Amino acid sequence: MQGLLRSWWDEPRPPQAPRRVWRDWALVGLLAVAAVLEGTLRTDLQWRPISVIFPIVMVPTLLWRRTRPLLAMAIPVVASTLVQILAGADPAEMSSSAYIVILLYALSRWGSGREITAGLLLISVAVSASVVTGHIKAADVAGAYAVVFAGIALGGTFRYRARARMRELDQVKLLEREQLARDLHDTVAHHVSAMAIRAQAGIATAASDPGAAVDALRVIEAEASRTLAEMRTMVRVLRRDRGPAMPELAPNPDLADLRQLAGRGRVGPAVDVRIDGDLDGVPASVGSAIYRIAQESVTNARRHARHATRIEVRVAADDTSVRLRVSDDGDSTAGRPVASPGYGLLGMIERAGLLGGTCEAGPNPGRGWTVTAELPRTGAST
Template structure:
């Protein structure tokens, strides 16, 4: 039964003209039946005591016919039904309930327009029909039929406005729910994009650092293989160590992409400034002269800040290795200044290409994104007299950034 009812409802929604025609037919039957009823008969409400004249039947037919087009032109239909109702109120004797069509038309206007239009047209219809009935109609001005016209037109306007308001409230609730759902989906996509960017930065830092070391050590091994095999073996040992470190870090980073049901991959804690000596040692073993100065007074950094500081030093020294060469000298300083920790990497630009910004890579961009994500600042650029400078300021205490906050 419910399935049949739902199917019928969908069919009527798909064919609104058929629904309006059925409504018009029902109103026509009610008006014709009402025109034969005498509410003031000897036995209360008597049926068949009075008979409508030809004019009343014509007006009834015109009012019902106009209702077929009530959705297409609601104001025009209201004007037509109001006109035939006005004629019936003035000349009808006995009076037929033609005003029923005007009530339906007024309901449609209230349902399809705004409240201001409903009030304006509703008051106009009520005043004109009621005034004409009282002043020019065949019945006394105090007859209940005159008051009924006033009441029913007011009910029609009020009911239409109430239904329109309810539909508007339901539509607003639905739109808010859809907007909230879209916001959740956009937030989820944003978080996924940020996580992908973070993983991409990690992969870039790991690959760029270790591959640069492998390249330098392999070149050293090839150069001294024939004359100094012991030094070549040492260089190859550094190649093996750098490649092992790269594989371990890649395995830990890619392990973040595994699904919850996948086997757990071996991971290790994220590197921080506690591993700075180890990091600098890899560059020294590759032939780069690096000096370190620390004045952070044993500051314990959050994992995110420590990782960002580590990656800044790693990327900066990798750029020195690639662009300035092993003959260059680099200086790394870590200083605690108030609520921030400052990391500075300088080189003297001994190589031919002393400007990493000319390389076209994404290292500097990745560093800037890392630092900015923690509400820090990063400045890079060539030094006066030659060389390059990387300076990062990171807050020791971090807080999560809400969507829409300025970076």
């Protein structure tokens, strides 16, 4: 209970309160006109001049109800109480005085926890003063508080909805950032790693085999060109709104592109790719996820698998799922992220999880390292 009260007390004002617009001035004008008309047409008013002048003077406080909610509410409440005590008149006997409900709503919607608490205490004092002066009967106190809490509850409801909406938008932004981070890692980091490996090979063979060094430079140039093309695609999409003809956030390869991972370079282990089963009808999201997981696994094996000579990529599909297995024959734990997985492994797990699948990585019983992933064929997320 103490924690709840502390949380209420420390509640800050909601961010980005709307600015004053023409509708606020229109509201003030309409309430002022309503007060004049009511004061003119009603014949049962006991304090007609005060009842008409008071709301006309006080409704401009509505203009500050978002930026200064406690002050906007305190001015008419304190003024009304003073008029009751000093003049013995009730300035709130007209229906147009219902503008105080708007101020109560604004206090709950835009005020801090301290301001709302102070406002409720002020209202309690004002109601008690009205009972003492006889302007409110003791039997009507419950009705007065019902009106007060109705305004507070309405403001709190809209405040909660706005906060929930902000949390939802923050979650969407976070998911977009995570997607962008995965795409950057899976595309750019893959090519940069390949360039680094080729550069190391070129440096090692430059003295004894200048031709190999030149070949390494050609590979680096090709990888750099592909990296720039993919970066331009990402930047182009991020700088414009996505329309029906716009490309996706990043290039989306599919299962057919897996064979591009196969082959043997001048340095590093050979990559063998084999695909089994019927892959017709596999959704593009599943195919892209399988490719990205395989690509990252091959990159990690080339980077971390010491003394590896072979990397096997196996994809098998049946009626319910698509399975991927990437294994190498290098040292099982040399340089591998066992205790603290890196962003690559986290990205693979996230990709599989978003489609309702699983992804695991770990050392083999003997030599090597294996990454396995299984995704539902339909690509339906859970």
